[in-house]
Amino acid sequence: MALSVCLFTNFDMVLRDVYPLTPWKGERLRVKPPKEVAAGLRGVTESFKIGLAESGLIGTIRTMRTVNDFSGFDCPGCAWPDPDGHRSGFEFCENGAKAFATEATKKRVTRSFFEKNSVEDLSRKSDIWLDKQGRLTEPMILREGEIHYQPISWADAFREINSQIESAEPHECALYTSGRASNEAAFLWASLARRIGTNNLPDCSNMCHESSGYGLSRAIGIGKGTVRLSCFEKADLVIVMGQNPGTNHPRMLSALVECKRNGGSVVSINPLEETGMKRFKHPQELIRLLGKGTQIADDHFSVNIGGDAALLKGVCKRLIETDSIDSEYIDRETVGYESFRDSLVDVDWSEIEVQSGISRTEIEGLADSIAKARNMIVCWAMGVTQHKNSVAVVQEIVNLLLLGGHFGRPGAGACPVRGHSNVQGDRTVGINHHVSQEYVERLHCATGIDSPIQPGLDSVETVKAMCNGDIKMFMALGGNFLSAMSDTHKVAEGLARCDLTVQISTKLNRSHLVTGKSALILPCLGRTEIDVQKAGAQFVSVENSMGVVHSSRGVLRPASKSLRSEVSIICGIAQEAFPEDKLGWGNLVEDYSRIRSLIEQVIPGFEDYEERVIKKEGFYLPNSVRDATSWDTASGKAEFNVHQLPDLNSSKGNFTMMTVRSHDQYNTTIYGMDDRYRGIYGARRIVMMNSADMKDMSLKEGSMVTIVSHWDDGIREAVDWKVVAIEIPRGNVSTYFPEANSLIPLGSTADGSNTPTSKSVRVSIVKQDRIITEV
Numbered sequence: 001m002a003l004s005v006c007l008f009t010n011f012d013m014v015l016r017d018v019y020p021l022t023p024w025k026g027e028r029l030r031v032k033p034p035k036e037v038a039a040g041l042r043g044v045t046e047s048f049k050i051g052l053a054e055s056g057l058i059g060t061i062r063t064m065r066t067v068n069d070f071s072g073f074d075c076p077g078c079a080w081p082d083p084d085g086h087r088s089g090f091e092f093c094e095n096g097a098k099a100f101a102t103e104a105t106k107k108r109v110t111r112s113f114f115e116k117n118s119v120e121d122l123s124r125k126s127d128i129w130l131d132k133q134g135r136l137t138e139p140m141i142l143r144e145g146e147i148h149y150q151p152i153s154w155a156d157a158f159r160e161i162n163s164q165i166e167s168a169e170p171h172e173c174a175l176y177t178s179g180r181a182s183n184e185a186a187f188l189w190a191s192l193a194r195r196i197g198t199n200n201l202p203d204c205s206n207m208c209h210e211s212s213g214y215g216l217s218r219a220i221g222i223g224k225g226t227v228r229l230s231c232f233e234k235a236d237l238v239i240v241m242g243q244n245p246g247t248n249h250p251r252m253l254s255a256l257v258e259c260k261r262n263g264g265s266v267v268s269i270n271p272l273e274e275t276g277m278k279r280f281k282h283p284q285e286l287i288r289l290l291g292k293g294t295q296i297a298d299d300h301f302s303v304n305i306g307g308d309a310a311l312l313k314g315v316c317k318r319l320i321e322t323d324s325i326d327s328e329y330i331d332r333e334t335v336g337y338e339s340f341r342d343s344l345v346d347v348d349w350s351e352i353e354v355q356s357g358i359s360r361t362e363i364e365g366l367a368d369s370i371a372k373a374r375n376m377i378v379c380w381a382m383g384v385t386q387h388k389n390s391v392a393v394v395q396e397i398v399n400l401l402l403l404g405g406h407f408g409r410p411g412a413g414a415c416p417v418r419g420h421s422n423v424q425g426d427r428t429v430g431i432n433h434h435v436s437q438e439y440v441e442r443l444h445c446a447t448g449i450d451s452p453i454q455p456g457l458d459s460v461e462t463v464k465a466m467c468n469g470d471i472k473m474f475m476a477l478g479g480n481f482l483s484a485m486s487d488t489h490k491v492a493e494g495l496a497r498c499d500l501t502v503q504i505s506t507k508l509n510r511s512h513l514v515t516g517k518s519a520l521i522l523p524c525l526g527r528t529e530i531d532v533q534k535a536g537a538q539f540v541s542v543e544n545s546m547g548v549v550h551s552s553r554g555v556l557r558p559a560s561k562s563l564r565s566e567v568s569i570i571c572g573i574a575q576e577a578f579p580e581d582k583l584g585w586g587n588l589v590e591d592y593s594r595i596r597s598l599i600e601q602v603i604p605g606f607e608d609y610e611e612r613v614i615k616k617e618g619f620y621l622p623n624s625v626r627d628a629t630s631w632d633t634a635s636g637k638a639e640f641n642v643h644q645l646p647d648l649n650s651s652k653g654n655f656t657m658m659t660v661r662s663h664d665q666y667n668t669t670i671y672g673m674d675d676r677y678r679g680i681y682g683a684r685r686i687v688m689m690n691s692a693d694m695k696d697m698s699l700k701e702g703s704m705v706t707i708v709s710h711w712d713d714g715i716r717e718a719v720d721w722k723v724v725a726i727e728i729p730r731g732n733v734s735t736y737f738p739e740a741n742s743l744i745p746l747g748s749t750a751d752g753s754n755t756p757t758s759k760s761v762r763v764s765i766v767k768q769d770r771i772i773t774e775v
């Protein structure tokens with residue numbers, strides 16, 4: 001089926017009189033040369049600028065001083081850890097500063113705002129505009145047939161939810177989680193789903209690092225990274241693959257600088273040479289801000305989108321051919337080496353070169369550097385996890401690390417760099433559409449809840465079920481499901497088929513505008529804010545990318561008196577629905593240590609949670625590979641996995657498109673229109689192309705094109721994209737997320753992990769003087 005799309009209008013599709021996409025009229029594209037140096041003084045001034053505009057001078061200084069300080073809150077920007085053992089104040093970066101400044105904004109969305117603006121009015125506004133209206137202040141309801149949200153009391157909101165829980169079957173409910181939720185909130189949310197009787201727990205991880213967890217757990221027995229932050233000082237070589245740390249994990253650049261200062265090398269593998277990987281000036285080291293900055297990447301490989309599997313195979317082939325492997329380690333710790341070695345013999349160098357876009361000589365050069373490294377770390381993020389063969393690529397990374405025995409010793413290992421600041425913790429404490437028998441039993445013992453054992457729905461499956469009319473109630477603990485998911489129009493169609501959609505949120509976003517028959521907005525405290533309950537001011541806990549659990553305590557006055565904490569909202573919903581539970585949902589909210597006590601009983605590794613989490617440095621969760629080199633796999637050893645190279649020629653379209661973040665956004669929250677590091681200003685509906693490809697198609701910078709994606713069920717097309725020339729291998733293009741999400745077919749997902757293929761979509765780019773209707 002082809003989607004009905006009205007071409008050359010400002011909106012792609014009208015649905016229930018609501019526009020699911022962000023409108024894009026009025027963008028003014030300007031292009032400058034990309035930046036050579038990341039952070040530096042400009043980074044510092046940018047952090048203050050956004051803070052001043054949103055939260056004023058006092059607020060800015062207060063929040064910046066307390067972010068990641070032991071007595072303050074965990075930076076909501078990303079999951080990169082603080083320096084081991086010494087959480088110090090002021091470990092901030094430009095983008096972390098933006099994340100908390102927009103939360104600490106002085107602007108408010110009140111009931112009169114909703115009186116003035118109908119849902120349709122709001123749908124015509126841009127994502128930036130929606131976010132800039134400020135913090136949500138009181139619970140609101142959009143009743144069936146109404147066009148305005150109206151105020152509702154907390155008690156009535158909980159009653160509305162309860163009547164849905166009562167009328168729907170358990171499997172008709174889905175509870176989404178975005179990765180900012182604390183351990184305490186996430187544990188309760190997962191428990192509530194299971195109390196309702198479902199494992200339908202789609203979460204942002206399904207769109208993010210699911211491929212890492214899936215691939216790693218089957219290969220090495222743990223779905224998390226195996227390094228500590230201190231490993232970066234000891235590594236001889238750090239490979240950064242499919243990641244843009246300068247924008248998305250700026251504090252990681254300090255770790256890369258440490259590696260370099262100690263004589264190590266850094267290699268970048270990416271279709272784009274991102275600014276953060278060129279030079280970096282540490283914003284905390286004022287004296288260095290004036291210098292030239294530290295060069296980060298010693299070598300850069302402009303791989304084709306989706307070409308990493310081929311590149312890694314080439315590297316492993318060379319390492320084996322030159323006998324640059326740790327045979328003793330391989331014999332002792334692994335299984336499957338022989339099949340892996342034999343499979344590489346059949347892989348043709350010409351195929352490796354074509355798929356990766358890197359010459360044999362260069363690949364062999366990289367392999368020779370790897371051979372020399374005693375300790376190697378491979379870091380990766382979305383450039384690895386969001387392809388059809390992502391699980392295979394993660395396992396090729398493991399194969400490479402295993403060849404040199406790079407597990408279980410300081411300075412070496414696998415480092416999937418997580419996104420949302422507590423996405424890893426949420427998984428640890430039970431946000432998962434799969435459950436183990438052990439979890440079910442422990443949950444029952446601690447809480448009396450009888451969890452179903454059969455798997456629930458992930459994010460993609462939830463949208464499919466919604467579109468089939470199989471989900472009646474969708475509740476979201478944070479996030480922006482509509483805009484974050486692939487195939488925006490399908491998600492909109494699915495949400496609209498629900499009876500009730502509920503969003504627990506801090507700020508307004510497009511998921512509040514495309515709703516079920518009725519909808520609730522439940523406004524919550526953000527991480528920066530003081531959370532007072534019966535037993536006094538509460539803290540919550542979070543887990544960073546390296547498995548350290550620590551506390552986070554808000555310092556700012558709440559944006560409104562009517563806000564409730566996430567924990568309080570979940571307990572409110574559960575108490576209304578299940579007042580008879582011996583667990584006493586209503587009591588848990590009084591003192592969060594009661595929730596931590598439950599987590600301790602249910603989740604292994606949280607022994608003495610309360611005592612350990614209040615320590616300044618927090619505590620490391622056990623990690624079988626890092627701590628003991630023990631392999632919790634089917635074979636009891638680390639496993640080499642053999643994967644065929646993907647068939648990249650089978651699909652239609654003349655380009656492979658990836659969707660990336662600009663320097664001025666946090667996922668679906670758009671702070672501004674500029675992507676400073678890449679030199680793109682004033683516009684987001686742009687497509688970055690190789691200048692030779694542009695020339696072939698007679699396109700100039702700023703030319704308008706239509707993008708068409710191809711899938712079994714038909715095409716998706718989106719109009720009015722402006723072309724920008726960038727250094728990217730030919731045949732590859734890049735657009736921004738979330739604008740391009742309407743082009744990613746719902747069915748296009750990674751094998752095994754079911755993650756939308758946000759980084760590889762086959763598309764045709766069509767100069768905009770032709771109308772495409774069907775291909």
Ligand SMILES: Nc1nc2c(c(=O)[nH]1)N[C@H]1C(S)=C(S)[C@@H](COP(=O)(O)OP(=O)(O)OC[C@H]3O[C@@H](n4cnc5c(=O)[nH]c(N)nc54)[C@H](O)[C@@H]3O)O[C@H]1N2
Nearest residue numbers: 095242243244248269305306381382383419420661666667
């Ligand atoms: N400021 C800021 N910080 C953030 C976020 C944010 O939006 N803004 N989001 C947070 C979240 S949830 C996450 S998951 C992380 C995301 O962090 P990243 O993964 O760094 O985010 P992306 O912008 O998706 O960048 C992916 C990178 O992979 C490259 N890439 C794409 N395809 C391929 C490929 O096939 N091979 C290789 N080798 N590279 C490829 C792209 O060129 C790009 O540099 O950041 C977190 N931190």
Ligand SMILES: Nc1nc2c(c(=O)[nH]1)N[C@H]1C(S)=C(S)[C@@H](COP(=O)(O)OP(=O)(O)OC[C@H]3O[C@@H](n4cnc5c(=O)[nH]c(N)nc54)[C@H](O)[C@@H]3O)O[C@H]1N2
Nearest residue numbers: 178208478479480484504505506507509659667668737758
């Ligand atoms: N095409 C494409 N799509 C992608 C990606 C991509 O690279 N390309 N990346 C994917 C990835 S990695 C991720 S993680 C997902 C992100 O998906 P989500 O996590 O669903 O999206 P966010 O944009 O992070 O959510 C922002 C909203 O969260 C709410 N919020 C912020 N802070 C809090 C809080 O403390 N509590 C609560 N309750 N709400 C809060 C605000 O209302 C805000 O509008 O998107 C995915 N989608």
Ligand SMILES: [Mo]
Nearest residue numbers: 208209419420
């Ligand atoms: Mo993410």
